[in-house]
Amino acid sequence: MRIEQKKKYHSFLKFKRDFQKSSLKKVRSYEIVIYFLKNRLSRNQFLILSGILVGTTAGLAGVLLKTLVHYIHFFISHRVHLEYQSLFYLVFPFLGIVLTTLVVMYVYNGQDRKGIGAILYEIAQNSSIVSHVKMYSQIIQSAITVGLGGSAGLESPIAVTGSAIGSNFAQTYKLDYKERTLLLAAGATAGIASAFNAPIAGMMFAFEILLTGVVFTDFIPLVVAAVCGSLVSRIALQEDILFLFRSREAFDYHNSFFYIVLGLFAGLYARYFVIVSQWVERLFHRLKFSKIRKAVIGGLILSALCVLFPPLFGEGYETVKSFTNGNTDEVLGQSFFRYFKFSEWLVIIFLLFVCLLKAFATSTTIFSGGNGGNFAPSLFAGGTLGYLFATVCTLIGINDVPTTNLVLVGMAGVMSGVLYAPLTAIFLIAESSSGYDLFIPLMIVAVISHLMAKWFSPISPDLRQLAEDGKIFTTEHDRNLLNRMNIANLIDMDSQLIPLGASSEQMMEIISKGKKNAFAIVDLEGKLCGLMSLDDIRPFLFKDPNQPLPISKLIKAPPALAHPNDDMADTIRKFDETGTWHLPVVDHQNKFIGFLSKSAILTSYRQMLKEYS
Helix, strand or coil: CCCHHHHHHHHHHHHHHHHHHHHHCCCCCCHHHHHHHHHHHCCHHHHHHHHHHHHHHHHHHHHHHHHHHHHHHHHHHHHHCCCCCCEEEEEEHHHHHHHHHHHHHHHCCCCCCCHHHHHHHHHHHHHCCHHHHHHCCCHHHHHHHHHHHCCCCCCHHHHHHHHHHHHHHHHHHCCHHHHHHHHHHHHHHHHHHHHHHCCHHHHHHHHHCCCCCCCCCCHHHHHHHHHHHHHHHHHCCCCCCCCCCCCCCCCCHHHHHHHHHHHHHHHHHHHHHHHHHHHHHHHHCCCCCCCCCHHHHHHHHHHHHHHCCHHHCCCCCHHHHHHCCCCCCHHHHHHHHHHHCCCHHHHHHHHHHHHHHHHHHHHHHHHCCCCCCCCCHHHHHHHHHHHHHHHHHCCCCCCCCCCCHHHHHHHHHHHHHHCCCCHHHHHHHHHCCCHHHHHHHHHHHHHHHHHHHHHHHHCCCCHHHHHHHCCCCCHHHHHHHHCCCHHCCCCECCEEEEEECCCHHHHHHHHHHHHCCCEEEEHHHHCCCCEEEHHHHHHHHHCCCCCCCCCCCCEEECCEEECCCCCCHHHHHHHHHHCEEEEEECCCEEEEEEEHHHHHHHHHHHHHHHCCC
């Protein structure tokens, strides 16, 4: 036994020496251990180990972000003393957006790509390679924005952070694209699981949003990562920081009509939320101001909204909990509505304004320079909508309205319609409220809202432009493979060129020394003037050798042109429409670069299909 242990120990020392010699960077001890395990474990065993490590790390990142925001809230609420409450809501949301913009400009050199769309782009266009900066930049930026009152959520930054952790882990240990994508999704899964203490919802998020169009048979690492992320947050975070709702009512099938109607309202509101978000994004995009001036404008708008309606401050989860506990008068007492006589109609007007303005507050926070996502805002708006609906039903004389349940399923409904993720919404609310007996109403509301959203737009409007440009994956698997192919990498740079005006002897000499069947005719500047093929010349090869070739008659106009940055699906369409086997590739000045052959595309497609499946 001792001899065997010595052999293993010496084997490890030899591996360590060889690895340090071959590595160009300073390697930490734990990395050497993981490299050693990678070479000793099977592929599946190492992926499970990777899922544990990535899930735990992403879970800790989620805990860190939640804790930072919690203590920032605590500090500005209990340690900073302002003479008037309105000054509190006027100062801090403004500071949140402006400070975040300054951090992006001067710390991260203006690189402010954020949101789930950025991660989907990395999966489809960058082989799931995410910058290591995103492992911490999203935490810093979103902590400033949301901690100081930005009306956005932390879950998207947590998911992006987890994705970056998974991707960089895979890059460090030189895993291939498929495994790198799996661990990227595992990191996001753990991040969502830690944010909500909802491991199943984290997995659904990965399958519904991140892995759309990606075929996977290995899902155990996702399960392991989700469990680790959830356990870490459950152990480390206090219950008041977690997204938990304890009070609810038992499901009564007699109340199904309430849930059907609420599902319709949730679908309509989700569409409204998306339209407002797009409108605000275009508005800030059209403003010809500097980033800091846009941040100032956005900060002023958000601060004014928070002064008038304090529930728009921050994530808003505590407000929703107040609704479920029946403490609406306390919520109104912090707003300017306290100057009016309290009545149920006043509550309805207040809730209606909060619902309508939440979309403006969130989109202003995000697109004026803040950092955050639509997870929490959609949940907040859905909970408020559900409470508004229950209040109206009670006011018109309907008895036994399941108010708490309507709040919970309303959250799932709006989230399903805004994010196009019904399963994530269903399991998120079920796990967060321990409301597994609410699956039926959750499914009714979430599915109705999702179907309405799909009826308005088959693809999430936030991602539609990226999908139309072929920048992210969709359910069209063939197109996904084509989008991963880069024309610039398939160009034949050794193409033969024939100068425009060349004599018959010069042309025959060029052809005799080459092995190509297609030739490009170029002028002195290298611009493409036409094409010629060996088939065009063959009829003249065995005629009178003293007879000059009619070069001007042999030159043909190209049937179509390709460019290095063209969409591959469009290029395939050009091949089909022209029936040709080669297309000339030119730059924006019509200078010839090389030929693109259909055989090169098919070969690359087969290789990618093998890797993909």
